[in-house]
Amino acid sequence: MTLPPLKILFLGAGEFALPTLEKLAAAIPAENLLVVSQPARAKGRGRKKSPTPVSEKAGALGLEQFTPKDINSPASRAAMQDFEPDYLVLVDFGTRLAPATIALPKKAAINLHPSLLPAFRGPAPMAWALIKGEPVTGVTTQLIGEKIDCGHILLQDPTFIRDHETLPELSRRLSLIGAPLVIDTIEGLESGSLEPRPQDENLASKAPKFKKEDGLINWNENATAIFNRIRGLNPWPGTYTFHRGKRIKIIKAVPAAETPLLAPAPGELRADGQRLLVGCGQNSLLEILELQPAGKPLRTAAQFLNGQQLKQSDHFSTS
Amino acid sequence: MSILEIETYPAAVLKQKATAIENIDDSLRELADSMLETMYRAPGVGLAAPQVGRSIRLLVADPGSREEPEPMILVNPKIITAEGRTSMQEGCLSVPGFTAEVERYKQIVVQAWTLDEREVELELEDFPAILLQHELDHLEGILFIDRISRLKRNIYERKLKKGTLPED
Ligand SMILES: [Zn+2]
Numbered sequence: 001m002t003l004p005p006l007k008i009l010f011l012g013a014g015e016f017a018l019p020t021l022e023k024l025a026a027a028i029p030a031e032n033l034l035v036v037s038q039p040a041r042a043k044g045r046g047r048k049k050s051p052t053p054v055s056e057k058a059g060a061l062g063l064e065q066f067t068p069k070d071i072n073s074p075a076s077r078a079a080m081q082d083f084e085p086d087y088l089v090l091v092d093f094g095t096r097l098a099p100a101t102i103a104l105p106k107k108a109a110i111n112l113h114p115s116l117l118p119a120f121r122g123p124a125p126m127a128w129a130l131i132k133g134e135p136v137t138g139v140t141t142q143l144i145g146e147k148i149d150c151g152h153i154l155l156q157d158p159t160f161i162r163d164h165e166t167l168p169e170l171s172r173r174l175s176l177i178g179a180p181l182v183i184d185t186i187e188g189l190e191s192g193s194l195e196p197r198p199q200d201e202n203l204a205s206k207a208p209k210f211k212k213e214d215g216l217i218n219w220n221e222n223a224t225a226i227f228n229r230i231r232g233l234n235p236w237p238g239t240y241t242f243h244r245g246k247r248i249k250i251i252k253a254v255p256a257a258e259t260p261l262l263a264p265a266p267g268e269l270r271a272d273g274q275r276l277l278v279g280c281g282q283n284s285l286l287e288i289l290e291l292q293p294a295g296k297p298l299r300t301a302a303q304f305l306n307g308q309q310l311k312q313s314d315h316f317s318t319s
Numbered sequence: 320m321s322i323l324e325i326e327t328y329p330a331a332v333l334k335q336k337a338t339a340i341e342n343i344d345d346s347l348r349e350l351a352d353s354m355l356e357t358m359y360r361a362p363g364v365g366l367a368a369p370q371v372g373r374s375i376r377l378l379v380a381d382p383g384s385r386e387e388p389e390p391m392i393l394v395n396p397k398i399i400t401a402e403g404r405t406s407m408q409e410g411c412l413s414v415p416g417f418t419a420e421v422e423r424y425k426q427i428v429v430q431a432w433t434l435d436e437r438e439v440e441l442e443l444e445d446f447p448a449i450l451l452q453h454e455l456d457h458l459e460g461i462l463f464i465d466r467i468s469r470l471k472r473n474i475y476e477r478k479l480k481k482g483t484l485p486e487d
Contacts, residue, residue: 001364001365001409001411001450001454001463002361002364002409002410002412003408004410004418187384190384191384
């Protein structure tokens with residue numbers, strides 16, 4: 001007797017989903033993998049239609065794909081039902097699934113979520129982990145339920161957040177840790193060695209989407225908190241402040257090592273050679289590394305300082 | 320040990336009732352070893368002697384996982400009790416490129432001989448029970464496609480004729 005190879009319906013869109021898709025494509029025959037993503041969309045000023053990163057990768061790997069306008073329509077569901085999937089694997093998909101879509105696979109619908117659930121449920125878990133200054137985060141595979149990110153936990157893999165790690169760096173790292181976890185999860189479910197366990201509601205926290213305004217820096221916060229916000233919100237929605245009434249993006253910064261006797265007031269700028277320092281709350285200092293005035297190219301702190309004479313009264317402010 | 324050639328449908332040997340084994344000797348042990356190797360290589364989870372062209376009552380199977388294999392070799396196996404119903408999607412090395420849901424007993428007790436000439440009784444449930452029923456069928460000249468609906472079987476026969484089955 002032979003066991004029929006597993007059929008997997010893979011739903012994904014963004015870069016974060018790519019390592020898992022590659023791992024799955026290496027593990028099962030191509031005809032047993034159906035990739036579902038959103039249709040190509042016009043992006044940027046060129047208005048050229050571009051496929052999602054997952055759709056592009058599926059093309060490169062020669063995998064069959066399905067890119068319906070509405071994933072939850074009866075016609076889409078019928079098409080996916082015809083494939084008779086054993087598992088539905090959802091990673092960085094960005095579209096909510098209807099209960100009937102979740103119920104499609106014969107065995108289980110699973111999701112890879114980039115936090116240690118029940119912490120940081122929602123669409124921006126990595127940004128929140130950085131902003132909150134968490135020492136540790138990780139990845140979780142969960143059963144997909146009707147309430148987003150509240151499903152039973154299957155497997156988790158924790159990792160320390162690195163000292164100056166930024167959102168794109170953390171995202172890349174967790175996507176690589178997550179891919180083998182998805183494989184282990186499917187194997188664990190297959191062999192029956194994996195026992196799904198409910199999340200502890202008492203430990204739950206949320207990770208809602210950010211708005212542009214969340215990027216406005218409050219210089220009364222201490223330098224570490226501001227630094228965490230900068231590394232958590234770049235490149236999107238980005239962090240910004242105002243200088244001489246003009247909006248300026250703060251792209252990269254680090255808390256300054258020194259604690260001056262007379263720290264500048266919150267928001268006050270100070271040049272130290274080629275270094276650009278800003279006073280923050282609790283007598284702390286932030287060193288700005290990269291910034292971008294509205295409508296201008298990105299600049300290093302040195303380029304910024306060379307471009308203008310800092311005055312005594314120069315400061316960053318919230319308007 | 321060696322890799323054996325697997326007979327595929329509609330080979331005549333697959334339709335025959337296999338004969339009982341009277342002597343457990345080294346040549347039988349070697350055949351069993353080769354069958355296990357052939358099965359793992361395929362890969363499959365069970366293989367009966369008729370599938371390698373030998374119409375005798377010998378089967379090998381492994382209901383374990385890749386991390387924890389549980390190989391078994393059974394001589395002259397037979398079901399002594401069976402109850403309950405269950406089903407799963409089955410495939411067969413002798414029926415390549417086709418799988419179907421097959422109804423089976425949920426629990427069985429199998430009596431058999433091992434290669435060291437011990438008589439054993441195995442109580443099996445769910446997947447291991449299904450697996451052994453599939454292999455025991457081979458010893459009776461029955462394939463899993465004999466146990467599915469006429470309609471599903473026709474689909475397979477048509478694919479076979481048109482040559483649209485995937486090549487291995
Ligand atoms: Zn078979």
